[in-house]
Amino acid sequence: MNLDSTTKKIVINKSKNLYKWAKIFNRLQMRFFVGETKLRREKQIEDFVFLNRYTNVKLITDTDVFDKIKNTNTIVETMSAAGIVIITDQKFSRYPCPEIIKKINNTLEETKSLYLCLNKHYINIDNSYHDLSLDDNFNLAITQWLIKSLPHLNIVDLSLDLVDYGNYFTWAIPDRHYLITKK
Amino acid sequence: MSKILESFDQALIKDDLKTQYIRYRIGRLKHQYWLWNRKNKNTAYVDEYDYTILKNCQPGKTIFFGSAGYYLKDIWPEIEVIEMHPIVKTFYKDVYICTDRRKLSENIPFKCDNFAVVNNRADLWTELENITKYCQQYTSIMNEGCRFFYSFRETQVVGINRLIVDMEQHFLDWANSLEKINLKLIWHSIRFDKKVPNNLGEYDYNENPDTTNGNLKFMFVYKGEGEDWEVNI
Numbered sequence: 001m002n003l004d005s006t007t008k009k010i011v012i013n014k015s016k017n018l019y020k021w022a023k024i025f026n027r028l029q030m031r032f033f034v035g036e037t038k039l040r041r042e043k044q045i046e047d048f049v050f051l052n053r054y055t056n057v058k059l060i061t062d063t064d065v066f067d068k069i070k071n072t073n074t075i076v077e078t079m080s081a082a083g084i085v086i087i088t089d090q091k092f093s094r095y096p097c098p099e100i101i102k103k104i105n106n107t108l109e110e111t112k113s114l115y116l117c118l119n120k121h122y123i124n125i126d127n128s129y130h131d132l133s134l135d136d137n138f139n140l141a142i143t144q145w146l147i148k149s150l151p152h153l154n155i156v157d158l159s160l161d162l163v164d165y166g167n168y169f170t171w172a173i174p175d176r177h178y179l180i181t182k183k
Numbered sequence: 184m185s186k187i188l189e190s191f192d193q194a195l196i197k198d199d200l201k202t203q204y205i206r207y208r209i210g211r212l213k214h215q216y217w218l219w220n221r222k223n224k225n226t227a228y229v230d231e232y233d234y235t236i237l238k239n240c241q242p243g244k245t246i247f248f249g250s251a252g253y254y255l256k257d258i259w260p261e262i263e264v265i266e267m268h269p270i271v272k273t274f275y276k277d278v279y280i281c282t283d284r285r286k287l288s289e290n291i292p293f294k295c296d297n298f299a300v301v302n303n304r305a306d307l308w309t310e311l312e313n314i315t316k317y318c319q320q321y322t323s324i325m326n327e328g329c330r331f332f333y334s335f336r337e338t339q340v341v342g343i344n345r346l347i348v349d350m351e352q353h354f355l356d357w358a359n360s361l362e363k364i365n366l367k368l369i370w371h372s373i374r375f376d377k378k379v380p381n382n383l384g385e386y387d388y389n390e391n392p393d394t395t396n397g398n399l400k401f402m403f404v405y406k407g408e409g410e411d412w413e414v415n416i
Contacts, residue, residue: 166308
């Protein structure tokens with residue numbers, strides 16, 4: 001390749017994140033489909049809030065989900081005012097493992113219940129945490145890691161045991177769902 | 184009443200061009216460069232890693248596969264571009280479409296000396312074993328000594344227990360294992376940057392470096408002459 005063969009002025013761009021649809025990703029994906037659609041995971045959480053009569057809900061999200069909850073008068077601004085905190089924000093899954101545990105503890109110091117969605121594709125993002133005693137099944141291993149790291153809390157896994165080949169809308173609502181409460 | 188979806192295959196996807204284009208677009212970030220450059224006669228923006236690939240190409244045919252290489256072809260017309268998604272042909276004519284890698288040698292009338300695949304979304308969301316198969320299929324249109332540039336993101340590889348497996352070693356072992364298909368590893372960059380707290384004790388929550396090109400970058404040579412070139416980074 002003769003890179004000098006072009007007459008254009010070449011500007012080398014530092015490689016950077018070109019993704020720019022994060023805040024509308026759910027709506028964007030749903031528009032691909034014929035007819036009205038809704039994510040099962042989104043409905044699961046909305047129905048969980050409704051059927052368990054939670055009235056003070058703190059949402060921590062990174063994309064356009066939970067319109068049904070937002071359209072009620074149940075939203076609160078602070079964790080301390082919340083009966084339940086719901087986290088679907090992908091950024092939470094991108095902390096190192098010990099920091100995820102620390103943030104769960106911090107949240108449960110302020111509120112009674114946490115509905116936490118983790119994106120398994122980000123867990124142990126920096127490859128700094130390994131525990132060979134965990135199960136070979138990655139889904140189960142995540143649950144085991146949480147239970148082992150948070151023995152003073154109740155942890156209920158509400159997820160499905162699936163292999164994700166990129167077709168489960170995980171970047172709208174992550175795949176691993178946990179109800180975490182104080183003992 | 185909305186249809187409740189667990190996965191993409193549970194509802195019909197619109198087949199109009201706009202929908203197809205948006206689906207292609209959000210999965211091919213490098214297309215942004217083509218959008219930036221096409222209206223600029225005098226200046227061309229080039230991604231730093233793409234430029235690194237080009238600096239390391241040897242004389243002969245150069246192919247960019249599934250990597251929005253058409254933005255580079257507008258600058259250096261000798262680059263050959265193969266895309267898997269037929270939608271590309273609707274906005275860029277001078278491109279080969281190959282929807283099935285197994286038919287590369289049937290669809291492409293030449294072999295190449297440099298072959299680049301940069302974070303091709305169609306290669307991902309599968310197990311590493313299948314990525315090996317894809318790499319083998321790419322070799323079907325490589326001349327002996329061809330330089331092979333392959334990069335991707337680790338978050339979209341299926342079947343790795345991230346709490347048990349040392350991913351850095353795992354991907355390096357994988358790259359070295361490609362010698363069995365005559366691809367010898369010459370250079371690699373595997374980035375799982377360790378996160379450390381700032382002076383306030385807070386961690387960054389960014390993804391691993393280079394979501395556009397991938398945090399796993401490898402350069403190989405396909406059998407024969409040309410081994411051990413001095414990589415220019």
